Amino acid sequence: MRNSDYVDLSSDDEETGVSNSVSPALISRQFWKAGHYKVAHRQGHRAGTENQQNHMRIHPMFLHSNATSHKWAFGGIAELLDNAVDEIQNGATFVSIDRSYTPSDGKPALLIHDDGGGMDPGAIRRCMSFGFTDKKSKFTVGQYGNGFKTSSMRLGADALVFSRHRSLTQSVGLLSYTFLTQMRYDQILVPMVDYVLNSSSRTYQPLMPHGKQQFSSNLTMMLQWSPYSTEEELLKQFDDIGPHGTKIVIYNLWLNDDGDMELDFNSDPEDIRINDEKTSQESKPIFYHHVANQFQFSLRVYASILYWRLPTYFKIILRGRDVQHYNIALDLKFHEIIKYRPQGNLKVRASYKFFSSELTADIGFLKEAPHVNINGFCIYHRNRLILPFWRALKNSSNIGRGVVGVLEANFMQPTHNKQDFERTPLFQKLEDRLRQMASEYWRLHCELIGYPKPSKNPRIELDHQESPSSRTRNCLYQPEPLNHGSQNESSGASMNAVGFLEDSEVTTLEVSSGLLGKSTDIHKIRNQGGLMLKRKNIDPPASLHHANRHMGSYTEQPDSAVDSEKMCLVQANKNLRSLLSEKEKMVDDLNLKAQQLGMERESLMIEFTQMLLEAKLLEGNSVDFF
Structure with missing residues (x-):
């Protein structure tokens, strides 16, 4: 079996590091101690290709050092959730995070699954490579082409990726720090296998653009270093993916410094927690249980605030239960x-x-x-x-x-x-x-x-x-109490209550803050397009009222009047929130319609591609998927 049969994503050099006869090197199961890496002595290494062009080589230790950018394990999970959320534009409706067990040794593994568009053989190779990304849209979160590598290697030593693309191809890739360290390679090799749909039998057949020997070599190494010992067991992982989607299995999960698994699956059957809380929750102060503190330890809480807006039809499912967006x-x-x-x-x-x-x-x-x-x-x-x-x-x-x-x-x-x-x-x-x-x-x-x-x-x-x-200049005045004055006085007082802001930075304030007096018709202001009050438009009576106050000629209102004003403000805020909810619902409906149209277009494209594939197969022509 030749080393050059594997997919080398770090160099175009055909010659790899070492012979398979070297003794395996063990790595620490604790993430922050797993960077110690040794390679066997190499002889006769060629730094360039046949045309003498030199290429940068990437050492396997880079997988670990690159992953240390995530000091926090949930930061790695968030990167994988980002990839699923980016697939909303390709039809994704959910992403699921759960615990599974490896069949080889029964140890816990992290499972992340989405029903997005999936990856074809070329896309999954870009996913496994460094710096390659197709995410140039202003609506996508990812942009560096590095998230999968840093996140998966931060969570565990090994990761398997299963991806089915529009029911036409399915691919499996193995990114394994264990494989590279035990084989003592000095460059990153990623075994991959691809399958293509046979339209007549409706089954997936091996896709071998580089010959049967290369396919067999990659499959053998994948079965040796993955939790699945046979090809049938490996391909069975596609059963719950459906016509399109991606599933990631991260195994050999890292341990913390105390020797416990970093991700705690046992404390809460509906959550994944960070396993480093030193004292019981009952002894913590009351503010410890607030979302502002809980997100550091609870993946359910963190996922609930991770995205500001999500379509109503898209679900984040954690251990079988939907995460409620907050x-x-x-x-x-x-x-x-x-x-x-x-x-x-x-x-x-x-x-x-x-x-x-x-x-x-x-x-x-x-x-x-x-x-x-x-x-x-x-x-x-x-x-x-x-x-x-x-x-x-x-x-x-x-x-x-x-x-x-x-x-x-x-x-x-x-x-x-x-x-x-x-x-x-x-x-x-x-x-x-x-x-x-x-x-x-x-x-x-x-x-x-x-x-x-x-x-x-x-x-x-x-x-x-x-x-x-x-x-901020001129912002250290006392807040202006609300009164029963005219509309001009009320609006002026509201601007004084907020305080003046610098011309070079802030010149407007949203009226929906609820600081206007009850005599001001907020809906009328919105309907007339006056969403903001500008400091230069403050009426003279309000300015004079503000000046008199600092000259000592101002008397405060009774508390009852202030309470009445507060009641009016509360009602005005409720009306505005109701209007905002209606608008958000309209936006969600429009997004859903656009999504449905996009899915119909995808379906038509799939049918067209299948017809084209069948036509070429009938003509006896080979189909190139790369």
């Missing part, structure tokens, strides 16, 4: 919507031409505030959560307690592991602005959750790392 923005009290336009290098901003450089931030108090010591912003990119509950205000006082925001920053560039953003000047501006936003909101609304009103012109103590120049 929109943090719809679970906030005294909710406001603020728009922010970043100021930065125009060339940098132009590079993100697909996205608007203006973002909308939802901000409010957690329903559990002030009983939970949680604050921060959930920052998404292309619908995917990058920074969960990033703390805007890092201080030991109660300032900012319970203040949470949600926004989608598509103009920022995430890191390769999608757990942070690149620390560019543009991100620094956003970071400073979110600190200001959180402190302003706290100062203006802390009384609503029982904290004392700040003194006149308070100096909000921000994080010591924040630059003074980044603070």
Whole structure:
């Protein structure tokens, strides 16, 4: 059996590393200790091909070092979920995460299955390679062509990929760190086999574009290093895939430093948890059980907030039960919507031409505030959560307690592991602005959750790392109480209550925050297209009213009047949320219709391809699928 018979995805060099006669090398089952790798001595290695062109070689140790970008095991699972979510545009309706057992030794394995379009023989080879990706759409999460390798190798030492493409071909690929280390290869080899549908017998036959010997060699090695000992047992894994889809089996799962499996399948039969909690949940404080803390240990909680929006027909199924999507923005009290336009290098901003450089931030108090010591912003990119509950205000006082925001920053560039953003000047501006936003909101609304009103012109103590120049100008005034004045006074007061923002950053505020007086018709403002109030349009009476207040000529309303105003605001917010729900339902219906049309088109394409295949087979011509 020649080594060159295997699929080499790291080099065009025909000569591989070592003889099969070397003694196997054992690897540690603990992920952070599995990087120790030795290869046998090589003799007569040729660095180039026959035409003397040199090629970069990729050592198997790179699989491990590349996977260390995921410090957190759930970060690896999120990458695999991203691939399934990206398949929504190809007809995917679900992704399932579950535990299975390897038939060879009965050990737990992680199983991820979706009903997307699947991969043909060329696509699965790009999936197994580094840096190759077809995801250039602004609607897809993946963009680097590295997610599958980092995520699968972070979760376990070995991964099998089964993919069926439009009922025409099915392929199996093995990415095995165990295989490479025990054979002591010094380049990455990936055994793969492909099958094509025989239209007359309706069965799948081996596809051998490079000859029977190469197919047999890859299949032999796959059966030797996978949990399936026969070809029939291997192909039986396609039974639950259906006409199209992809299934990934990750086995030889890593252990933590204590020798326990990193992924805990036993604590909750409907969840997968991180196995490093040192104390019982009963002894934890109350805020420990909030989603802001539970997502670090519970995959069900993390998956519920991982995507900002999902089509109603698409399901994330964890261990047999649907994950309920949780929109943090719809679970906030005294909710406001603020728009922010970043100021930065125009060339940098132009590079993100697909996205608007203006973002909308939802901000409010957690329903559990002030009983939970949680604050921060959930920052998404292309619908995917990058920074969960990033703390805007890092201080030991109660300032900012319970203040949470949600926004989608598509103009920022995430890191390769999608757990942070690149620390560019543009991100620094956003970071400073979110600190200001959180402190302003706290100062203006802390009384609503029982904290004392700040003194006149308070100096909000921000994080010591924040630059003074980044603070918002004219935003340190006392909140304006709501009154029974005219429409102009009410709208002016609402703008003063929010505070003025810098011209270079924020010039508008969404009216749906619910800060207008009861005499203001919110629906009328929306119908007339006036979604935002601009600071330059504040009426003179409101400005004068604001000035008189700081001259000491202002008297507060009775509490009963304020309560009446609050009741009106609550009703107005309910009406707006109802209208928003109707619009979202309309969007979901339109997306579903578009999806159905896309699936009909796919079905027609499949029928056309099958007819073309049958015609060529009748003519006796060979069909090239590559």
